[in-house]
Amino acid sequence: MRITMSQVLTGTLTGALLVAGSAQADRSDWPDNFTVGTASQGGTYFVYGSGWANLIADELDVSGGGEVTGGPNQNLALVHTGELALGLTTMGPAAEALAGESPLAPGVPMDNVCALFPMYETPFSITTLEDSGIESISDIPDGARIGFGPAASTSDTYFPAMLEELGVDFERRNGGWTDLGGQLQDGLIDVIAFAAGIPIPAVSQLEVQTDVNIVEFTEEEQAQVLEAFPVSPFEIPASTYETLEEDARAVSMWNFTIAGCDLPEDFVYEITKLSLENNDRMRDIHRSAATSVPENIEYNTVLPFHPGAVRWYEENGYEIPEERKLN
Incomplete structure (x- = not known):
């Protein structure tokens, strides 16, 4: 049977609409917008975080961008309270925040912060x-x-x-x-x-x-x-x-990207998938992203991984220890 170009284009368009419709249906609980907490302008955090935010916004069609902050400690606090959806931090401040020893909020365990993926050392x-x-x-x-x-x-x-x-x-x-x-x-x-x-x-x-x-x-x-x-x-x-x-x-x-643990699982899954399946585009943002690969998840010895990130890792053959999963 001979298939015309018109039929190919019609089929492709129909398929694309079905995918788009399915994706839209899955987004019912997604946020309308998001912000990534970075650090001061000119530093690696600002470049990496702002570029990553733009990648997410462009590819997932959600309004978002990077925001100048005081860096790891403030990002942890703002993600914990829900004022920021996403952020960047290092393992030291993360350990202190989880233990309630953050200099920004002494005595307050920041337990609404989950890890997504490794950045660089x-x-x-x-x-x-x-x-x-x-x-x-x-x-x-x-x-x-x-x-x-x-x-x-x-x-x-x-x-x-x-x-x-x-x-x-x-x-x-x-x-x-x-x-x-x-x-x-x-x-x-x-x-x-x-x-x-x-x-x-x-x-x-x-x-x-x-x-x-x-x-x-x-x-x-x-x-x-x-x-x-x-x-x-x-x-x-x-x-x-x-x-x-x-x-x-x-x-x-190690530096890791972080997210509020209460963010929708599907939303975080798509962010993790986009980030870890497109390392060439991540490296275009900043060359330090050469180590932003799933093999380096072992260096998160502090935070639980977000369930959406865990789903991507396990689907792709990476094992997440039980102690690094959200209880």
């Missing part, structure tokens, strides 16, 4: 000048002046506690990374403890101007920090800096 790394003689964490002298980045940042929140756990005695300093790099070079501080994406521009600039040491964790120090904090093992590739001759052992904190 934020490594913790230490840099000193070569002539300081500091080649290991144990070499850091008592009373060393250590720059931990901007006040209340992820670095400033967790790196001091990690070094205290490892027995380091220090004076705490804060500032922007470029400013701290200049202070290190001028001898005003002794160490910079970074939690930031690599390569860190301040370190790259420093090693062009002077000789530096990039201090790695020993296996024992790494294990001790892994036991005490919501971080993961990490190696800074030797290719990251001219100074490194081989990979340097470190730790990192």
